[in-house]
Amino acid sequence: MIQEKDLPKLHAPSKKAIAKATVIALAIAVAVLFIAILPAEYGIDPLRTGALLGLTALSDATEAQAAPATGTPVATNTAQPANYKIDTQEFELRSGDGVEMKYHMPKGATMVYSWKASGKVMFEFHGEPDQKPNKDYYDSYELDDKVGKEQSHGSFIAPSTGIHGWFWENKGDQNVKIRLTVAGFFDGAKMFAGGPPEDMPVRDPE
Numbered sequence: 001m002i003q004e005k006d007l008p009k010l011h012a013p014s015k016k017a018i019a020k021a022t023v024i025a026l027a028i029a030v031a032v033l034f035i036a037i038l039p040a041e042y043g044i045d046p047l048r049t050g051a052l053l054g055l056t057a058l059s060d061a062t063e064a065q066a067a068p069a070t071g072t073p074v075a076t077n078t079a080q081p082a083n084y085k086i087d088t089q090e091f092e093l094r095s096g097d098g099v100e101m102k103y104h105m106p107k108g109a110t111m112v113y114s115w116k117a118s119g120k121v122m123f124e125f126h127g128e129p130d131q132k133p134n135k136d137y138y139d140s141y142e143l144d145d146k147v148g149k150e151q152s153h154g155s156f157i158a159p160s161t162g163i164h165g166w167f168w169e170n171k172g173d174q175n176v177k178i179r180l181t182v183a184g185f186f187d188g189a190k191m192f193a194g195g196p197p198e199d200m201p202v203r204d205p206e
Contacts, residue, residue, distance in 0.1 A: 078108055085202040086183045089191070093121065093170035093178065100192035101180060102127070102165030103202075105158040111184025112155045115166070119176040120148035125156075127164035145169075156184075163190060 125142040
């Protein structure tokens, strides 16, 4: 049995020590609040420490995940100075032939498109800005020069003011017919078929 005389004597901390510990704990809590919690949870970063530590990105991710739960759709509307245009083109490519069709669009303009072919064709969807850093510069958006496709459909937003469109090539041994339909905010069209580019008319919707 442990005797009372063998027990160590415990001394309660003084009020001064308790107050000091409380102040330190409060200071630490406030620091954590401003350095970590506010930037990470709410995107509030008064000390700029959240940006340095990458914590504000957590707030952005949380808001992005929470957005669908609110039931509020996110929409983007970009006004344009003129009516949209429509165009339909049909091509027939013999074995080994290629053709290119491009539309001139301002930066940020939208185009919807659909093309179908009677057989697989190799193609590249690409564009050339009006202001090119060099004469051979172009942007490639989609490329299939190995297997080929018989159709493609989608929407496109021009990353720069310039001409944007498709190059098709028939690498098979049979003639292939292609039908392209587009609608969007373009103001002109050009066809390249081995010679100088040919201006093609585009029209307003009926």
